Amino acid sequence: MAEDWRVTIATGSSDDGLVARALEGLREREVEREARERLGGRIAVSRDDDHIYLYADAEAAAREAGRLVTSLLAEHELVLEGDVSVER
Secondary structure, three states, X not given: OOOOXXXXXXXXXXXXXXXXXXXXXXXXXXXXXXXXXXXXXXXXXXEOOOEEEEEEOOHHHHHHHHHHHHHHHHHOXXXXXOXXXXXX
């Protein structure tokens, strides 16, 4: 885990149902071949009250996953609170 890249997304929403539906969209897209190729490997997802955390083995995959999730959140009309951060 020490070598992983972490993306932190502050959703600004504690609506568990809305966040869960957005994350389900990520799972559906991950099974698509194009998404798997773009992400370059497996992405782990977790969340707490109003944050979504993504873990990837490469910086490029982490940044792409962050873009994908923010796009999904926008589709579900979830407004982000603050910046999306990527760190090792």
